[in-house]
Amino acid sequence: MKPTTRISAGVLTGILLGFALSLSFGVFANKQENEAIPLEDLRAFTDVYMRIKRNYVDYVDDTTLLENAIRGMLSGLDPHSSYLTPRDFQDLQIGTSGEFGGLGLEVGMEDGFVKVIAPIDDTPASRAGVRAGDLIIRLDDRPVKGMTLNEAVNMMRGPKGTDITLTIMREGAEQPIRITLTRDTIRVRSVRSEMLEPGFAYVRISNFQSRTAQNLVEEINKLQREGNGLRGLILDLRNNPGGVLNGAVGVSDAFLEDGLIVYTEGRTADAQFRYQASPGDVLKGAPMVVLVNEGSASASEIVAGALQDHQRAVIMGTRTFGKGSVQTILPLRQDTALKLTTARYYTPEGRSIQAEGIEPDIKLERLQVSAAETDGSRPVTEASLQRHLQRQRATEEAGEQPVDNGSLAQRDYQLYEALNLLKGLTILQARR
Numbered sequence: 001m002k003p004t005t006r007i008s009a010g011v012l013t014g015i016l017l018g019f020a021l022s023l024s025f026g027v028f029a030n031k032q033e034n035e036a037i038p039l040e041d042l043r044a045f046t047d048v049y050m051r052i053k054r055n056y057v058d059y060v061d062d063t064t065l066l067e068n069a070i071r072g073m074l075s076g077l078d079p080h081s082s083y084l085t086p087r088d089f090q091d092l093q094i095g096t097s098g099e100f101g102g103l104g105l106e107v108g109m110e111d112g113f114v115k116v117i118a119p120i121d122d123t124p125a126s127r128a129g130v131r132a133g134d135l136i137i138r139l140d141d142r143p144v145k146g147m148t149l150n151e152a153v154n155m156m157r158g159p160k161g162t163d164i165t166l167t168i169m170r171e172g173a174e175q176p177i178r179i180t181l182t183r184d185t186i187r188v189r190s191v192r193s194e195m196l197e198p199g200f201a202y203v204r205i206s207n208f209q210s211r212t213a214q215n216l217v218e219e220i221n222k223l224q225r226e227g228n229g230l231r232g233l234i235l236d237l238r239n240n241p242g243g244v245l246n247g248a249v250g251v252s253d254a255f256l257e258d259g260l261i262v263y264t265e266g267r268t269a270d271a272q273f274r275y276q277a278s279p280g281d282v283l284k285g286a287p288m289v290v291l292v293n294e295g296s297a298s299a300s301e302i303v304a305g306a307l308q309d310h311q312r313a314v315i316m317g318t319r320t321f322g323k324g325s326v327q328t329i330l331p332l333r334q335d336t337a338l339k340l341t342t343a344r345y346y347t348p349e350g351r352s353i354q355a356e357g358i359e360p361d362i363k364l365e366r367l368q369v370s371a372a373e374t375d376g377s378r379p380v381t382e383a384s385l386q387r388h389l390q391r392q393r394a395t396e397e398a399g400e401q402p403v404d405n406g407s408l409a410q411r412d413y414q415l416y417e418a419l420n421l422l423k424g425l426t427i428l429q430a431r432r
């Protein structure tokens with residue numbers, strides 16, 4: 001083990017005051033605002049620090065106090081800036097790799113509670129019915145109020161097979177909802193696809209990883225081979241909490257021939273980027289519908305905003321989450337780092353995503369469709385007449401299976417409506 005250097009509280013106070021003096025004389029003054037930090041504010045910090053050391057009911061070591069001070073500085077900025085301890089840093093790396101242990105929730109903080117941004121597909125959370133927008137107020141019997149986001153996340157993670165009970169406040173529910181979940185190994189499958197009808201494909205992206213764009217192109221190429229080409233595509237970004245920026249840029253680029261995809265603006269030159277599309281549209285201009293909802297955040301909003309501004313796709317669903325800020329990982333020591341908000345995202349037409357989200361072109365709320373009960377009677381049609389002519393089943397002779405649109409409407413009404421819209425767009429395109 002490396003030797004640890006220890007200093008007395010008095011020496012530490014002297015160091016802090018010396019740092020305060022250098023700040024007060026503008027040694028580290030912000031060049032943009034040309035403003036030095038007042039000496040009195042640093043004196044207040046050291047005064048509080050010493051009073052805690054001397055008077056708090058339990059002994060608190062210096063490392064804990066200083067780390068708490070750092071966390072306090074960052075938590076007062078925005079919900080996404082934080083101090084990454086060695087464990088936090090490791091968890092971040094595990095999360096971006098697409099495999100981790102826990103419940104399968106993307107979460108943030110709101111009014112001191114943990115807010116569900118989106119449940120990840122095919123995880124304990126999604127299977128138990130946890131929804132985007134739910135507020136988690138208790139973890140087992142421990143109130144969430146007063147926890148940091150990292151503390152809450154660490155409580156929700158744990159060995160596979162262990163249980164945790166979430167107490168949830170949900171809009172429209174009169175009483176808190178208690179849900180017991182069994183932790184599992186979360187393996188995030190970023191892209192999945194299916195053919196809804198001949199020529200009409202469905203692709204869902206559950207989150208954005210480093211290989212998402214590549215996997216998307218592979219899935220679409222596979223669908224094109226299976227269906228002898230595609231007439232249209234539905235891209236489902238509902239409850240997609242975001243992820244790697246390059247994944248969102250790559251997915252947008254897959255459908256765009258040229259032009260700006262997204263740009264960022266921050267206070268430093270390092271925080272300003274412009275991402276351009278390269279030639280080549282994997283769909284070769286076929287119509288697209290993009291499904292979004294309140295759980296579509298960050299990278300999902302970049303894709304929706306880019307395709308909307310370039311009029312490449314019709315956006316359908318509900319307004320997105322509105323997480324339009326950029327977080328940069330800034331290493332401090334070998335095993336710790338800052339996750340600091342350094343810029344804002346803007347769509348190609350200059351619209352800010354932050355706290356606004358993407359407004360869909362066609363607003364469609366989440367609905368549940370069920371089969372209507374009947375008295376058993378059937379309307380009189382040609383098929384009910386005796387000795388009616390039999391129709392020739394051209395689609396069956398060609399080996400194509402008709403799609404049961406009624407079951408699709410019951411399973412996912414928004415997807416059902418998106419498919420109808422996509423068919424209409426295909427007809428309009430063919431008539432041009």
